[in-house]
Amino acid sequence: MTALYLASAVAQPTAGKAAEVFGPRRVLVTGVVAVAAGGLVGGVARDLLTLLISRVLIGLGTSCAYPTAMLLIRKRAREAGMDQPPGLVLGGLQITGVATASLGLPLGGLLVGAFGWRAVFLVNLPVALVTLVAALAWIQADGPLRGRGVRDVATRLDLTGIAGFAAAMLALLVFLFELPTAHWWILAISVVLWVLDVLWELRASSPFLDVRLLAARPALTNTYVLFGLVMLCQYVVLYGLTQWIEAVRGYGESASGLLLLPMTLVSGVVIALVSRRNSVRGPVIAAAVTALAGSAGVLLLGSSAWIGLVAILTFFFGASTGFAVAGYQTALYAHAPPEQLGTASGLLRTFGYAGSIASSAITGVVFHQQVSDHGIHVIAWIMIGVSLVLTVLTLAEGTLRTHPAPPRA
Known part of the structure; x- marks a missing residue:
């Protein structure tokens, strides 16, 4: 999982940068091929190292989808003479992302139960083939690559900046995944690497992580930070509630997945409704408030509580996810160059x-000793604290809007 997280976290902006340099269609097709290769490697794997390589390839490949899709949408909107695409276009992209992320776990369980664990990897082959055919048939070819040397490509991609970002992120991941054992020296290494990477990016002619841009466009920076806080709440629900349902309430993986299914359905409905308006401030405030309400509701859970309460709470978090992805994606589209x-x-x-x-x-950390009612209540208080911070920051934030103000010089 660490390899997949690192590959995805680094590959998402890297794929976006590559798509800006080489063209979105080329990068998307490369990503599809990587997914197919990862599925094949995982399907025939006989040791842990091969499985690790497979996970990295799949992580790298799937990371090409979202940034290239955003560039392709921007291109089509410009060709149609629109400043922004119709709301349902961006909404459809996010509904697809939420659905695949949420349905992957139960579908994977069905595949493992029916055909064995290798099916989870091999299923990527037909999916990748269909995607490849559709991309080649329906997406307009990128323009020609005019004689770019290796040095020019390396400069435009900012390979040094990418390497620094990856190293700093890896150190941070290792520190977090080692908790509750705190290796502070690893965190210190991560901090040093982040500082060095920022110093490099301030000098780079085509920075991978454009620090000056983030300083000049506070709305874009706030979009990233607030979105990260919302996702923190949502994933604590997915991870924490799932473990509690299985360990304390005694439900199996399939049953716990079904209890959380309304979260996906509600988020999809909310995205479809909210994205029509291409609005920002209203949805992001609603995301924070519903996350706070759902977090407070987790305090009501217990070994003797009505299990249907879990499904009710997932409605709050599903709504929060829907409001967040619709609002922050629109904000990103409006405020990013x-x-x-x-x-x-x-x-x-x-x-x-x-x-x-x-x-x-x-x-x-919370469930280190055992999964319990006390533990889920501790998680609830942590979520309430995070949600309160999110709500206060969102209400105080005045830069997020559909039509951005001119950036500061």
Whole structure:
């Protein structure tokens, strides 16, 4: 899982940067091929190292989808003479992402039960083949690559910046995944690497992580931070509640997955309704408030509580997810520079992964001894604290809007 998280967190903005340099269609097709290769390698794997390589390939490949899709949507909108695409276009992209992320676990369980664990990897082959055919048939070819040397490509991609970002992220991941044992020296290494990477990016002519852009466009920076906090709440629910349902209430994996299924359905409905308006401030406030309400509701859970309460709570968190992904994706589209939309889109996903990683660390620390009612209540108070911070920051935030103000010089 660490390999998958690292590959995805680094590959999302990297794929976006590559799509800005080489063209979104080329990067998307490369990603599809990587997914197919990862599925094949995993399907025939006979040791842990081969499985690790498979996970990395799948993580790298799937990371190409979102940033290239955003660039392709931007291109089509410009060709149609629109500043922004119809809301349902961005909404459809997010509904697809939420659905695949949420349905992957139960579908994977069905495949393992019916055909064995190798089916989870091999199923990527037909999916990748269909995607490849559709991409080649329906997506317009990128323009020609005019004689770019290796040095020019390396500079435009900012390979040094990518390597620094990956190293700093790896150190942070290792520190978080080792909790509750705190190796502070690993965190110190991560901090040093982040500082060095920022110093490099301030000098780079085509920075991978554009620090000056983030300083000049506070709305874009706030979009990343607030989205990461929302995803922290959502993933704590997914990880913490799932463990509690299985360990304390005695439900199996399939039953616990069904109890959380309304979260996916509600988020999809909310995205479809909210994305029509291409609005930002209303949805992000609603995301924070519903996350706070759902977090407070977790305090009502217990070994003797009505199990249907879990399904009710998932409605709150599903609504929060729907409001968040619709609002923050619209904010990203509005506030990111068009020529850097690929990297900016990838960074939004990276912050989402950061929330997921932090939530995994939280549940690991709280449930380190055992999964219990006390533990789920501790998680509830942590979620309430995070949600309160999110709500206050969202209400105080005044830069997020559908139509951005001119960036500061």
